[in-house]
Amino acid sequence: MAESHGDAKGATAHTEADGGHKAPFPPFQKDTFASQLVSLVIAFVALYLIVSRIALPRVGSLLDERQNAIDGDLAAAQKLKDDSDSALKAYESELAAARSRAQAISAETRDRLNAASEAERKTLEERLSIKLAEAEKTIASTRETAMSNVRGIAADAAAAIVQRLTGVLPDGASLNSAVDASLKG
Numbered sequence: 001m002a003e004s005h006g007d008a009k010g011a012t013a014h015t016e017a018d019g020g021h022k023a024p025f026p027p028f029q030k031d032t033f034a035s036q037l038v039s040l041v042i043a044f045v046a047l048y049l050i051v052s053r054i055a056l057p058r059v060g061s062l063l064d065e066r067q068n069a070i071d072g073d074l075a076a077a078q079k080l081k082d083d084s085d086s087a088l089k090a091y092e093s094e095l096a097a098a099r100s101r102a103q104a105i106s107a108e109t110r111d112r113l114n115a116a117s118e119a120e121r122k123t124l125e126e127r128l129s130i131k132l133a134e135a136e137k138t139i140a141s142t143r144e145t146a147m148s149n150v151r152g153i154a155a156d157a158a159a160a161i162v163q164r165l166t167g168v169l170p171d172g173a174s175l176n177s178a179v180d181a182s183l184k185g
Contacts, residue, residue, distance in 0.1 A: 158178060
């Protein structure tokens with residue numbers, strides 16, 4: 001077992017230099033520092049040129065396109081808002097005009113109906129006054145007829161009463177004068 005333990009020890013990577021010292025971090029080694037600095041400057045310049053000549057113009061053009069699209073969309077939105085505002089104002093003015101027309105039509109119709117109603121009322125009054133005059137004439141003629149019948153009935157009744165009380169039939173002249181006096185009084 002001791003041998004396998006020794007083999008495992010030889011298979012592991014050494015992180016320490018011989019002699020028990022630690023080696024310095026490779027970029028900070030004195031003998032390779034200048035060459036590393038030169039290669040870093042070359043890599044930086046190459047990266048700077050690639051980024052400034054290729055990547056930044058593409059990104060800048062994408063940003064410009066995006067800004068132009070946003071500005072175009074904002075302009076279109078403002079135009080649509082202005083259009084909708086003008087359409088709303090036109091709608092409100094048309095609505096106000098329609099309301100005023102409706103009120104005018106309503107007033108005209110009300111006046112026309114009132115005039116028609118007044119004309120019909122006058123026509124009905126005239127018809128009623130004509131019917132009332134006819135009814136008064138009918139009443140007057142009926143009263144005349146009834147009064148003439150009353151005089152005859154009164155004369156007949158008076159003659160019958162006098163005959164029954166006295167047993168004598170009165171003469172027509174005295175009977176008529178007595179009936180006329182009683183009807184007038």
